[in-house]
Amino acid sequence: MKKILLSVFVTLGITTANAQSVFFTKNGLVSFFSSTPLENIDAKNSAVASKINSQTGDVEFQMLIKGFEFKKASMQQHFNDKDYMDSDNYPKSTFKGKITDLSKVNFKKDGTYAITVEGDLTIHGVTKKVSTGGTITVTGEKVNSKATFTVVLKDYNVSVPSFVSKKVAESVEVKVDCDYQFYKG
Amino acid sequence: MxxxxxxxxxxxxxxxxxxxxxxxxxxxxxPENYSDQKAITVNAVSLLDDYNKSEADANKKYLDKVVAVKGEVKDVTTNQEGQMVVTLKTSDPMNSINCTMDQKDAAITQGTNVTLKGLCTGYMMDVYITRCTVVK
Structure with missing residues (x-):
């Protein structure tokens, strides 16, 4: 009986520990920007799913390509086209990685901490190893992650048709800005 | 000649x-206007069930389509862009239909039944609908 109780407590203890170390959002923000001689193109996706494990440093991002919103319907359509992001066949973009310098972050103390994240970025069905700097901001039970990095389109087999190359840049600046909540199970 | x-x-x-x-x-x-477009009507429970069964099949049915989703409001929150986000209850306690509202003046209360119309952008635990408006 004591053994059973003990194992129950141990199990509960482990579950609580795991639950307490995860921060998550289902509506984080990722935007991108590219400037070309003709016009600036920017789009926002405010339905990004992400989680950070404060004990292991594991970081995950997932977003739907069709969730990027542009100011013009024609731009949005072009972005999703078969010859660009081909979002019918590749509906998601993901990042799975780790905070490599997790010890710099104190999740129990308010503040902004500079970090480095390394991992696999998948866009348009192509996965590449990437590394970028960013910040983690802790405010009470809330956490925010920010990062800015450049994506070179041809690295992900996204071709820019020559007739629109003046309107579409060859690389885009991606900005991550996600507010997380404590995962309460 | x-x-x-x-x-x-x-x-x-x-x-x-x-x-x-x-x-x-x-x-x-x-941007595209979805509120006056024809929609596929579906209830929140079967929309998530369809996605849980087969994401590929459900995408063929709903992805990039205008849908009108009927369901019970689980939660009303605000996203980082200041837009209203309404989640609709499903048979899964963890995952919902995640609807970002286009309409700023929508009066939506937790626990009531609503029909929200917008563009289905896909599935990642939740099923996501964007640019939503309330169907009366």
Whole structure:
């Protein structure tokens, strides 16, 4: 009986520990920007799913390509086209990685901490190893992650048709800005 | 010979006009309006069930389509862009239909039944609908 109780407590203890170390959002923000001689193109996706494990440093991002919103319907359509992001066949973009310098972050103390994240970025069905700097901001039970990095389109087999190359840049600046909540199970 | 030239001229002018119009639209149009488009009506429970069963099949049915989703409001929150986000209850306690509202003045209360119309952008635990408006 004591053994059973003990194992129950141990199990509960482990579950609580795991639950307490995860921060998550289902509506984080990722935007991108590219400037070309003709016009600036920017789009926002405010339905990004992400989680950070404060004990292991594991970081995950997932977003739907069709969730990027542009100011013009024609731009949005072009972005999703078969010859660009081909979002019918590749509906998601993901990042799975780790905070490599997790010890710099104190999740129990308010503040902004500079970090480095390394991992696999998948866009348009192509996965590449990437590394970028960013910040983690802790405010009470809330956490925010920010990062800015450049994506070179041809690295992900996204071709820019020559007739629109003046309107579409060859690389885009991606900005991550996600507010997380404590995962309460 | 003369009529032949005329026909070519008309075709050229028509093509140029169409191209010009398309170009003009590309520079001047705003975002797509979904609120007055025809929608696929589905209830929140079966929408998530369809996705849990097979994401690929469900995508064929709903992805990039205008849908009107009927369900019970689980939660109303605000995203980082200041937009209202309404989640609808499903048979899964963890995952919902995640609807970002286009409409700023929508009066939506937790626990009530609503029908929200917008674009289905896909599935990642939740099923996501964007640019939503309330269907009366």
């Amino acid at each position: 003369k009529t032949w030239k005329k026909i070519i001229l008309i075709v050229v002018v028509a093509v140029a006009a169409a191209g010009g119009y398309k170009g003009y639209r590309m520079y001047t149009d705003g």
